[in-house]
């Protein structure tokens with residue numbers, strides 16, 4: 001089993017992130033396998049050095065030692081940053097574009113909401129000359145049922161055209177690939193076979209599985225997903241009573257122990273194991 005924790009350093013990590021990391025690490029400990037740390041640092045406008053530093057401090061505080069991945073901010077910058085992998089992402093975007101799956105669209109959110117996705121005029125317009133900095137969206141057919149295997153055997157199905165209609169694939173202005181592209185490419189290149197993420201990312205799972213299907217990436221389609229409920233805020237609130245917020249940094253500075261978070265993750269994993277093994 002190869003799985004990953006993939007924090008985005010665009011803010012200080014909070015109890016929700018901690019729960020996800022702890023559940024993932026506990027599953028690797030239980031089943032054996034490799035835990036990869038990947039820092040999703042693509043969004044350079046929002047990434048800050050103190051947030052990157054916070055990732056490594058938080059992992060140490062939680063007692064999580066990944067088997068692979070950057071050991072600190074310096075190694076991240078030098079040879080693990082997503083910025084070093086732009087060509088890999090661009091390759092996938094080109095493939096999507098040349099197969100006719102993308103269309104340029106500069107519409108505002110309000111404009112897009114006025115038009116039904118399927119009838120959106122940009123979708124059907126001839127792609128002539130496209131100004132630099134124009135975002136590109138994925139043309140999601142209607143209907144578009146997407147299936148994947150959940151860890152434990154069940155199959156999930158989500159209607160992508162309602163869960164995430166025509167998501168952005170190439171960002172406005174910067175021309176950077178969207179999270180959906182980078183996450184898919186990285187999981188494939190890193191040989192990930194199990195993904196543990198919060199239930200709030202189910203639309204992203206559907207999007208990435210759809211991309212994998214149309215681009216014929218069977219390795220991604222073979223991934224088993226575990227979508228866990230978001231951390232109960234009760235534990236976070238209890239922990240952060242003196243710190244005032246649910247960031248892990250505040251808790252560390254207030255001298256809180258991470259044990260209640262660890263207990264919550266362990267209890268979740270124990271219940272999950274009972275469910276899947278009967």
Ligand SMILES: [Zn+2]
Pocket residue numbers: 104105106107120121122123
């Ligand atoms: Zn448009």
